Structures are given as C-alpha cells and as structure tokens.
Amino acid sequence: MHKEKLKWCLVFLVPVVVMFCFLYAVPLVKVIYTSFFDYKLTVKGMQFSGFKNYVELFTQDSVFRVALKNTIVWILLHTFLHVALGVFLALVLNRKPRGWQFVRTVYMSPNIIAASAMALIWRIIYNPDWGIVNGFLKAIGLGSLAQNWLFGVNTAFGAVTVIWFIYAGYTTTLVLARLLSIPSDLQEAAFIDGCTPIQVDFRILLPIAKDTITTTMIMAASYMLTMFPLIYMTTGGGPGNKTYNLSLFLYQKAMIENNYGYANAVGVVVIIMGMVCMNLIKWMMGERGDRQT
Amino acid sequence: MNATVEIRSLKATTRARIIAGKVFVYLVMACMVVVCLFPIVWIILSSFKTNAEVFKGAFFPGQVNLDAYKYALNMAPIMRFFVNSVFISVTAMLINVTAVSMGAYAFSRGVFKGKETLFTIIMAAMVLPSTAVIQPVYMQLRTLGMLDTKAGLILVYCCFGMPVGLMLLRTFFSSIPLETEESAAIDGASFVMTFVRISVPMAKPGIATVMVLRFLEYWNEFTYALVLTTSVNNRTMPLSLAYFVSSFSFNYPAMFAAITLSVLPALVIFALFSRQVVNSMVAGAVKG
Incomplete structure (x- = not known):
C-alpha cells in the first residue's frame, strides 16, 4: 500500500516537473549559456565569444543605456510613489466610508482589462487632434499647452509614466485586505488611549501590514521589469528611443534583429535586476530572508 | 453605536475636523473613481458615435449609432479572435489547474527523499x-514545430503561474484532515480515486482561486502571443488590438467598438464575480 502511494505520488509530479523544465529551468540555462556566444539567426552555428556581448551592451550600446535607465526609473517610481498611492487609498477605504466596497471594485477594474486594450485607450486619450487631454486643455483656455503627448520628445516619458497610476488599485486591494484582517479591538484600544486616526494608521496599522506592503513592492518592481504591451502599443519605444525599456529592447534584439546571443545577454541582465530588486526591497523593509514562500 | 455617542460629546472644533476629514475621504475616493472609470466609459460611449462626432470632441454621442459595430465586425474577424481567445485561455487554464492540483497533492501527501528540495527549486x-x-521559449516551440499554432500557445500558457498555483494548492490539500482520506483508503479506494473523489472536492475553493487567476492572466496575455503567433487564424483578442491601430485609422468609432468588444467580457466576468476575483488576487499575491 505504501509503495503504491509513493509510485502514484511520483506519477502525479511528472506534469509539474515537465512544465518546470519546459518554461523555467531549460530556458533559464539556455539564456545564460547563449549569452556568452555570438549567436544570430543569419549566421550558422554559435561562436563562443566570452563576455563580448556584455561588454558591448554596457560600453557601446547607447539604446541599451537608455533602456536600462528608463527601466530603473520606472521601477523606482512604481515601487515607491505608486505603492505609496495604493497604500494611501487603502487607508482611506479602511475607514469604511459609504460605498467603499464598490469603490474597491472600481479601483481594481483597470487591472482586469488587457494591457493592450488599455494602451490603445490611452493612445486615443492622448490623441493630439481630438484626444480628451488636449480637448480639456482647450476647454479651460490652455489650448497653447496642447501637444502631441506620446510622441513629443519632452513629453513622451511623462505621458507613458502617468498611464501606470491607474494600476494603483492592485496595491490598494492587497493592502486593504490585510488591514481588514486586523482585529478591530486593537484600533479601539488605541482610540481610547487618545490616539488620532492618523496616529493609528501610522503607528499601528502600517507596521502590521508591512509584510503585505513588501509583497506589493516586489510585485510592482517585477511588473515594471517585464512591462511590455503598454509601451509597445503606445510609443513603441519612441520618439527616437526615449521610452525604451529592457523588455522592449530585448524584443527588438531577439525577434526583429534576430541577434539571439545579444538579446539573451539582456535577458540575463533582466534576471539579475529582478533578483537584486527583490532582495533590496526585502532588506529595506527589514526582512532578512527568513520568510520562505 | 458607541462611537456616535463619543463624537457627540466632543468639542465643536474636533467635530469640524472630523467633518473635514470625511469630506477629504470622499473627495479622494471620487477622484480615483473618475480616473479609473473615465477612460473606459469614454471609449464605450464613443463607440456609438459617428466619425464626425469623434473629431468634434463631443463627450456624449448625439444618438445611439451601431454602425461602428457593423463596420468593425466586417473589417476584422473579431468573432474569430474572440473564439480563439476563449479556446486558448480555457484550455490552458484547464491543463494548468489539473497538472498543478496533481503536483500539489503529491507534494502535500507524498513522503519521499528530496521532496522539500524539489519544492524549493520549483518555487524559485x-x-x-x-x-x-522569450527567445529560448521561441526556439523550443520552433524545434517542436509548434510556432504559430494554437497548441503551441496553449503549451506555453499552461506553464505560466505554475509555481504560485502549486504553493496555493499545496496549502489547501495539507489543510484537509488525513483521517478523511485514510478512511476512504480503508474502504478500498485507490490513490487516484481518493484524490478525485475526496481531496479535489474538498479543495474546491483553492482550485477555483487558481482557475480565476490563470484565466485572467491568459485572457490578457500579450507578449508571448505576439512572439509565438503570426497568422490571423491564431490571433488572440489582446493581440488583435495591435493590428487595429492601422486598419481602423479612418474609422475611429469602429476602433472604439473593437476595443469595447475586447474589454467587455473581462469586465462582465469581473462585475459578476468581483468578490471571487478580488479574493483570488489577494490569495495569489505571494511573490517573494
């Protein structure tokens, strides 16, 4: 009976192990391995080239530098400003004003819509001729400020960045769920001791919800690290290369230029950045890697 | 309630401050609601306009006009993209949830050497x-001859989110008391029978959570669909939007209609099952 059970357990493990190898382990090994090769679709075979791809990336490729810088700036904005906004909204909703459940659902809704649809919607909102942004500016008499937001050299970066603020609802939902699970007698006791609501927020609720906030920060960072459709479908990295990020750059190198070895060096950079971000955030939030899962 | 009595006994200045606080709270809520809803409402309203009305920048359509939908459905095989999306995301979701349930059950109930090590590696x-x-995955599909096929896309999709699901369901299976399963085994039920008849039904909430999470992820996925498919026959709904920009550049209401058609199913599902979706997302947020 015991042997029978063990046998079946191993059989049950086969699908997940195959999936793990197919989409995670094997590609990871391949990405790292081929990043040390001169490996292009046009050239037959692979030529070992040591760190040449990496050296070229960091010393010669100006587009890569822009992409790297943009990705870092977006990750920072997202993990700090964005999460802060989400946490702030969660604290507001935690006061349970009338209709808070409805509002929570509304905040969540942008996360349900496909990013590509959202990108198209924003393209229309920013349309220079009849988009709602310029329309609004003209209506309030600031028509001189109206411009081609997504494709202007000075405005593109900001215009793309603004889009992401509607995604704050995700953080709000997660943090609010944690806040609601805190027993209310804790807050009542604090009120009786003379705490103001804001003191309760900052001294009691936020420290308790810290692990959830850490999680949302890590999710926000990795979201920005892999962000692709919203940029691909709004500016496509332009104008020039003003709004390139690493995902777009990698796509460009791998699928358009078919320069595989080079693209995979970018992939390795992305993977390392992901690990660095995660550990930095954990370290900053005072978690020393003792929480597995 | 206690609190109201307390408030009444407070001084007038404090009361004013409380009211100001309330006004502030509602103002913040209203602002965010407008920001979140406005784009989508505007698009849906605009899909009923005529081209001239769009250019004029009117917010509300003069009259409800369904021409844009007729035009959009004629211009592009939107229904086919829709069916593709449903087929691919539902199939991938079913494969994923089946494999993950089996794996999670084995991790929860199995006793074998190296179990925790294997689990930690998969979680990593x-x-x-x-x-x-993306490039190695592309090459693997090419080797398998599955580039630009629905099966290929399903094969890649069904692996997405496997570690998270495995972790969620392992916890679920582990919370089922062993005695229930043991008594079934004494009654002569085999391992597989126990799993199908006893454990899976008891882990239903967890399985539903994984299904919701995966469906939404697959339904909205863009990057891999762009890289792994090329032909119109295998195009999914999110990907098709990338092609609308050029093909609808002379008829904007038709583009709005296409966006509305692609966004509406997800929004309807969310409106109907918002509690379940929100709970799933909270449960699924265990990164790191």
Whole structure:
C-alpha cells in the first residue's frame, strides 16, 4: 500500500516537473549559456565569444543605456510613489466610508482589462487632434499647452509614466485586505488611549501590514521589469528611443534583429535586476530572508 | 453605536475636523473613481458615435449609432479572435489547474527523499521574469514545430503561474484532515480515486482561486502571443488590438467598438464575480 502511494505520488509530479523544465529551468540555462556566444539567426552555428556581448551592451550600446535607465526609473517610481498611492487609498477605504466596497471594485477594474486594450485607450486619450487631454486643455483656455503627448520628445516619458497610476488599485486591494484582517479591538484600544486616526494608521496599522506592503513592492518592481504591451502599443519605444525599456529592447534584439546571443545577454541582465530588486526591497523593509514562500 | 455617542460629546472644533476629514475621504475616493472609470466609459460611449462626432470632441454621442459595430465586425474577424481567445485561455487554464492540483497533492501527501528540495527549486521559478526567457521559449516551440499554432500557445500558457498555483494548492490539500482520506483508503479506494473523489472536492475553493487567476492572466496575455503567433487564424483578442491601430485609422468609432468588444467580457466576468476575483488576487499575491 505504501509503495503504491509513493509510485502514484511520483506519477502525479511528472506534469509539474515537465512544465518546470519546459518554461523555467531549460530556458533559464539556455539564456545564460547563449549569452556568452555570438549567436544570430543569419549566421550558422554559435561562436563562443566570452563576455563580448556584455561588454558591448554596457560600453557601446547607447539604446541599451537608455533602456536600462528608463527601466530603473520606472521601477523606482512604481515601487515607491505608486505603492505609496495604493497604500494611501487603502487607508482611506479602511475607514469604511459609504460605498467603499464598490469603490474597491472600481479601483481594481483597470487591472482586469488587457494591457493592450488599455494602451490603445490611452493612445486615443492622448490623441493630439481630438484626444480628451488636449480637448480639456482647450476647454479651460490652455489650448497653447496642447501637444502631441506620446510622441513629443519632452513629453513622451511623462505621458507613458502617468498611464501606470491607474494600476494603483492592485496595491490598494492587497493592502486593504490585510488591514481588514486586523482585529478591530486593537484600533479601539488605541482610540481610547487618545490616539488620532492618523496616529493609528501610522503607528499601528502600517507596521502590521508591512509584510503585505513588501509583497506589493516586489510585485510592482517585477511588473515594471517585464512591462511590455503598454509601451509597445503606445510609443513603441519612441520618439527616437526615449521610452525604451529592457523588455522592449530585448524584443527588438531577439525577434526583429534576430541577434539571439545579444538579446539573451539582456535577458540575463533582466534576471539579475529582478533578483537584486527583490532582495533590496526585502532588506529595506527589514526582512532578512527568513520568510520562505 | 458607541462611537456616535463619543463624537457627540466632543468639542465643536474636533467635530469640524472630523467633518473635514470625511469630506477629504470622499473627495479622494471620487477622484480615483473618475480616473479609473473615465477612460473606459469614454471609449464605450464613443463607440456609438459617428466619425464626425469623434473629431468634434463631443463627450456624449448625439444618438445611439451601431454602425461602428457593423463596420468593425466586417473589417476584422473579431468573432474569430474572440473564439480563439476563449479556446486558448480555457484550455490552458484547464491543463494548468489539473497538472498543478496533481503536483500539489503529491507534494502535500507524498513522503519521499528530496521532496522539500524539489519544492524549493520549483518555487524559485516564481521570480524568473517571463520576458527574459522569450527567445529560448521561441526556439523550443520552433524545434517542436509548434510556432504559430494554437497548441503551441496553449503549451506555453499552461506553464505560466505554475509555481504560485502549486504553493496555493499545496496549502489547501495539507489543510484537509488525513483521517478523511485514510478512511476512504480503508474502504478500498485507490490513490487516484481518493484524490478525485475526496481531496479535489474538498479543495474546491483553492482550485477555483487558481482557475480565476490563470484565466485572467491568459485572457490578457500579450507578449508571448505576439512572439509565438503570426497568422490571423491564431490571433488572440489582446493581440488583435495591435493590428487595429492601422486598419481602423479612418474609422475611429469602429476602433472604439473593437476595443469595447475586447474589454467587455473581462469586465462582465469581473462585475459578476468581483468578490471571487478580488479574493483570488489577494490569495495569489505571494511573490517573494
């Protein structure tokens, strides 16, 4: 009976192990391995080239530098400003004003819509001729400020960045769920001791919800690290290369230029950045890697 | 309630401050609601306009006009993209949830050497950024001859989110008391029978959570669909939007209609099952 059970357990493990190898382990090994090769679709075979791809990336490729810088700036904005906004909204909703459940659902809704649809919607909102942004500016008499937001050299970066603020609802939902699970007698006791609501927020609720906030920060960072459709479908990295990020750059190198070895060096950079971000955030939030899962 | 009595006994200045606080709270809520709803409401309203009305920048359509929908459905095989999306995401979701349930059950009930090590290694995959490995995955599908096929896309999709699901369901299976399963085994039920008849039904909430999470992820996925498919026959709904920009550049209401058609199913599902979706997302947020 015991042997029978063990046998079946191993059989049950086969699908997940195959999936793990197919989409995670094997590609990871391949990405790292081929990043040390001169490996292009046009050239037959692979030529070992040591760190040449990496050296070229960091010393010669100006587009890569822009992409790297943009990705870092977006990750920072997202993990700090964005999460802060989400946490702030969660604290507001935690006061349970009338209709808070409805509002929570509304905040969540942008996360349900496909990013590509959202990108198209924003393209229309920013349309220079009849988009709602310029329309609004003209209506309030600031028509001189109206411009081609997504494709202007000075405005593109900001215009793309603004889009992401509607995604704050995700953080709000997660943090609010944690806040609601805190027993209310804790807050009542604090009120009786003379705490103001804001003191309760900052001294009691936020420290308790810290692990959830850490999680949302890590999710926000990795979201920005892999962000692709919203940029691909709004500016496509332009104008020039003003709004390139690493995902777009990698796509460009791998699928358009078919320069595989080079693209995979970018992939390795992305993977390392992901690990660095995660550990930095954990370290900053005072978690020393003792929480597995 | 206690609190109201307390408030009444407070001084007038404090009361004013409380009212100001309330006004502030509602103002913040209203602002965010407008920001979140406005784009989508505007698009849906605009899909009923005529081209001239769009250019004029009117917010509300003069009259409800369904021409844009007729035009959009004629211009592009939107229904086919829709069916593709449903087929691919539902199939991938079913494969994923089946494999993950089996794996999670084995991790929860099995006793064998190296179990925890294997589990930790699989969990480590959670932090792998999906776009970083796009080229090797592309090559693997090419080797299998599955580029630009629905099966290929399903094969890749069904692996997405496997570690998170495995972790969620392992916890679920582990919370089922062993005695229930043991008594079934004494009654002569085999391992597989016990799993199908006893454990899976008891882990239903967890399985539903995984299904919701995966369906939404697959339904909205863009990057891999763009890389792994090329022909119109295998195009999914999110991907089709990338092609609308050029093909609808002379008829904007038709583009709005196409966006509305692609966004509406997800929004309807969300409106109907918002509690379940929100709970799933909270449960699924275990990164790191």
